[in-house]
Amino acid sequence: MAINSDQDIVTARQKGRALAMELGFSTGDATLIATSISELARNIVSYARRGEITLKIVQASSRQGISIIASDSGPGIRDIRQAMRDGFSTSGSLGLGLPGVRRLMDDFEIASEPGRGTMVTVKKWKL
Amino acid sequence: MSKREVTSKDSGTRSSPGVEIVRSEAPSELLRELVAHLRQNRTQLREEWVVRITETRLLTAMTKEEIFAEATSVYDSYVEALETEAFEALQAYARNLSERIIPRGVETHEVVGIVLLLRDVLARSLFAKYQNDFKKLNRILDAYEPAANRIANTVAVGFVQERERVIRQQQEAIRELSTPVLQVRERLLILPIIGVIDPQRARQLTEQLLRGIRTNRAKVVVIDITGVAAMDVTVANHLVQTVEASRLLGATVIVTGLSPEIAQTLVTIGVDLGKMNTVGDLQGGIEQAERLLGYKVVTLAEPR
Amino acid sequence: MEVPILKQGEVLIATFQAALSDADLNQLRMGLVQQVVKFRSRAVIVDVTAMDVMDSFASRTLREIAHMIRLRGAETVIVGIQPEVAFAMVQLGLTLEGVATALDLEEGLAYLTQKFKHTD
Numbered sequence: 001m002a003i004n005s006d007q008d009i010v011t012a013r014q015k016g017r018a019l020a021m022e023l024g025f026s027t028g029d030a031t032l033i034a035t036s037i038s039e040l041a042r043n044i045v046s047y048a049r050r051g052e053i054t055l056k057i058v059q060a061s062s063r064q065g066i067s068i069i070a071s072d073s074g075p076g077i078r079d080i081r082q083a084m085r086d087g088f089s090t091s092g093s094l095g096l097g098l099p100g101v102r103r104l105m106d107d108f109e110i111a112s113e114p115g116r117g118t119m120v121t122v123k124k125w126k127l
Numbered sequence: 128m129s130k131r132e133v134t135s136k137d138s139g140t141r142s143s144p145g146v147e148i149v150r151s152e153a154p155s156e157l158l159r160e161l162v163a164h165l166r167q168n169r170t171q172l173r174e175e176w177v178v179r180i181t182e183t184r185l186l187t188a189m190t191k192e193e194i195f196a197e198a199t200s201v202y203d204s205y206v207e208a209l210e211t212e213a214f215e216a217l218q219a220y221a222r223n224l225s226e227r228i229i230p231r232g233v234e235t236h237e238v239v240g241i242v243l244l245l246r247d248v249l250a251r252s253l254f255a256k257y258q259n260d261f262k263k264l265n266r267i268l269d270a271y272e273p274a275a276n277r278i279a280n281t282v283a284v285g286f287v288q289e290r291e292r293v294i295r296q297q298q299e300a301i302r303e304l305s306t307p308v309l310q311v312r313e314r315l316l317i318l319p320i321i322g323v324i325d326p327q328r329a330r331q332l333t334e335q336l337l338r339g340i341r342t343n344r345a346k347v348v349v350i351d352i353t354g355v356a357a358m359d360v361t362v363a364n365h366l367v368q369t370v371e372a373s374r375l376l377g378a379t380v381i382v383t384g385l386s387p388e389i390a391q392t393l394v395t396i397g398v399d400l401g402k403m404n405t406v407g408d409l410q411g412g413i414e415q416a417e418r419l420l421g422y423k424v425v426t427l428a429e430p431r
Numbered sequence: 432m433e434v435p436i437l438k439q440g441e442v443l444i445a446t447f448q449a450a451l452s453d454a455d456l457n458q459l460r461m462g463l464v465q466q467v468v469k470f471r472s473r474a475v476i477v478d479v480t481a482m483d484v485m486d487s488f489a490s491r492t493l494r495e496i497a498h499m500i501r502l503r504g505a506e507t508v509i510v511g512i513q514p515e516v517a518f519a520m521v522q523l524g525l526t527l528e529g530v531a532t533a534l535d536l537e538e539g540l541a542y543l544t545q546k547f548k549h550t551d
Contacts, residue, residue, distance in 0.1 A: 006452045006454055007452050009452070009453070010451070027515050028515045028518060030515075031483065031513075031515040031516060031518070032518075032519050034484045035485070035486055035519045035523065038484050038486035038488075042486065042487070100487065100522065100523035100524055101523075103523070104519060104523065
């Protein structure tokens with residue numbers, strides 16, 4: 001899904017919730033997933049202007065899960081460790097985005113290169 | 128039709144090298160012959176199977192009559208699955224059977240054991256019938272074995288799945304029992320927490336409390352942690368989150384049973400107890416809750 | 432998508448629909464403050480029952496609304512936060528500190544009535 005505007009954020013999180021419910025996640029988990037998508041998509045819009053959100057169904061041994069990949073070719077993050085600390089922000093927002101998303105989800109991975117872009121991959125597993 | 132074709136390909140590749148295959152009948156033809164044989168000898172083969180089950184000391188939790196009744200149903204579903212190559216009915220029967228026998232303590236190895244015994248009994252009868260025609264026996268077994276394996280697999284998987292479902296259900300029930308949300312007065316909930324809190328339980332506890340607040344329209348919640356085994360940073364943070372989430376739903380939380388020692392430790396490691404409304408014991412907590420409700424006012428954090 | 436703002440006596444009630452975009456939220460913020468001034472309202476109730484996601488932007492907007500309205504001498508109550516949404520919010524560290532909350536519209540109105548009685 002292309003993320004170019006604040007309207008796309010709404011569409012992306014609605015699709016995420018629908019997919020989560022379809023996979024049999026609880027409404028509680030579906031809310032966590034939709035909220036994470038909203039945060040990740042908002043980071044794209046506020047820092048990189050445009051990017052992409054990809055939702056995937058993932059399987060590991062007997063567990064099924066959902067994976068969200070948020071990627072952009074924006075300015076990138078210079079200090080990832082600092083960005084993962086609560087309260088850090090460079091766009092005047094609350095700056096809770098990334099560490100908050102890490103708390104909402106089970107797995108969290110981030111790769112970023114200044115000037116090249118950022119890719120965040122998060123996963124939530126079904127109980 | 129396409130299923131049959133797959134089967135014929137399977138049986139072709141399964142033949143050991145060096146064995147000459149004379150394809151005088153199609154595999155479906157063979158299966159038909161096989162099914163006819165099993166139907167004809169139903170009484171005898173079923174009897175033999177039941178004897179073998181008893182001899183092997185399987186299904187000891189069941190009476191002889193029960194074993195016989197189940198054996199009859201399994202035998203017929205088995206033959207039907209062979210004939211139609213449709214496994215849904217067998218699958219449904221396996222699930223239904225599992226549902227009945229799991230509460231009686233029947234183990235996975237017993238279920239797998241009886242299906243393998245049936246496979247063995249039937250294979251032996253095929254050997255006996257075709258022992259003078261080795262080539263035909265070979266072809267019959269080629270048709271029989273893949274189907275028999277699939278049947279064994281279907282039944283075993285059905286049993287294990289049902290068992291897992293029962294276990295999940297019981298785990299859920301235990302968790303719910305361990306965190307009762309009690310309504311003592313109108314709009315007042317009490318949540319006594321006992322035992323060890325891990326992240327999963329903390330989450331479940333919070334979700335249950337939030338639902339409780341909504342359905343009971345609670346305004347005050349007393350969380351009593353006298354019975355909590357250990358309180359570390361993680362547990363304390365969960366507690367703080369529960370308090371904050373409850374407030375978002377418009378309910379005030381009073382935490383009781385926090386010993387001075389634990390409180391001291393928490394402050395030392397940097398947990399913000401200022402966000403928590405704490406009262407020494409449960410009785411004091413309920414009294415304060417009633418005062419709050421008497422005024423019919425929700426205390427809210429004042430703007431800073 | 433526009434957020435309807437209802438006037439009920441001294442209270443303004445804004446009801447959020449599901450799926451509000453950032454632009455909608457910004458528009459609501461401006462609209463509410465203007466109306467509070469226009470009607471000299473004493474309080475605003477923001478009903479978020481229909482919102483199935485409350486992310487950091489929405490949460491920050493709600494806090495800003497509450498602060499701006501307080502500067503106008505009126506009070507804000509957020510009502511109808513769903514249990515799952517509340518859970519996700521605290522995980523994100525969004526606690527709407529300093530903003531009054533109530534279970535639903537009815538409770539929010541009751542809270543304000545009580546409050547007005549004390550200050551009158």
